[in-house]
Amino acid sequence: MWINGVATKTLLAGDRAVQFGDGCFTTARVIDGNIQFLPQHISRLQRAASVLMIDNADWQALEAEMILAAAEREEGVVKVILTRGQGGRGYSAAGCTLPTRIVTVSDYPAHYHQWRKQGVTLGSSPVALSKNPLLAGIKHLNRLEQVMIRMHLDQTDANEALVVDTSGCLVECCAANLFWRKGTRVYTPDLSQSGVDGIMRQHLIRELDASTEWTVDIVSEAPGTLADADEVLICNALMPLLPVTQVDKRHYSSRHLYDFLRHSC
Incomplete structure (x- = not known):
């Protein structure tokens, strides 16, 4: 698991994904180290971020992290979560300026x-x-x-x-x-x-x-x-x-x- 490009499984409790489910995600199939429909997955996240008014996401870094996560997998699953990050008081998003990127890779469900x-x-x-x-x-x-x-x-x-x-x-x-x-x-x-x-x-x-x-x-x-x-x-x-x-x-x-x-x- 990578959070903002760093290999870690620790997400701060103040992140708005934890507090309010404030974010979006996509789940992509990996075949021979390549993410299937990668441009569409990025577009999906961008559309969701636009609806949720999550600004300043580093899309270039996110795509690079997805590609890196998939690179050594013959078959697998890459999941990406984009949250609004930390900040704000109560429901207010004031002060949230750095979205959080979470990328995980796992085995492909064999039952499919x-x-x-x-x-x-x-x-x-x-x-x-x-x-x-x-x-x-x-x-x-x-x-x-x-x-x-x-x-x-x-x-x-x-x-x-x-x-x-x-x-x-x-x-x-x-x-x-x-x-x-x-x-x-x-x-x-x-x-x-x-x-x-x-x-x-x-x-x-x-x-x-x-x-x-x-x-x-x-x-x-x-x-x-x-x-x-x-x-x-x-x-x-x-x-x-x-x-x-x-x-x-x-x-x-x-x-x-x-x-x-x-x-x-």
Whole structure:
């Protein structure tokens, strides 16, 4: 682990990440020492920092630290956290002028390889995501909803959770974005009110838009829309794309869309 370029595991208790969850993060896959979608991960952090009004981040140093962390990994995961740093009184950010960079590297989750072969199951989560258009789409450090979703998921046999917002519309999974197919039309939830607009989700939408075979729609739909879906997929930057074999008690066997998209991941 590196904090502001120094190898250490010690973060000062006064950092606003500890005090308020005041920051953002991204998690990137490493293959043969290279970070996949590195420019997109940097852009994601920059967008989140802009929304959160975190200024003066040293983006050049951060990118160099990410590259260094990944350099000797055949396969792995680099996680980056950017916090507002220290300063301010109470919620006020006055005096916070030096953001904190935290870079960690870890092993790649081995179960993703198996899941790509056998597919995954989803179970409906009892935890609904709140709506907040200001923070929707970005990966900020306030993850208590996801923690609770995971707590409930760990009590089931499902591999991932199917999550709705407080209006009952599909949003995402605990740690993945969602797509489903009906014929040649592909659908993914609208994330303008809640959820995370993942890098792999953005990439797959671009791939679908560029194809002549598929039409992609961003929609607000209840989970019932999956009842007549031909295929369901989930994705994130690490997976990066997984076929879904079951949602609650409904089963899916088609991998037509998965086979089209997996080569671009």
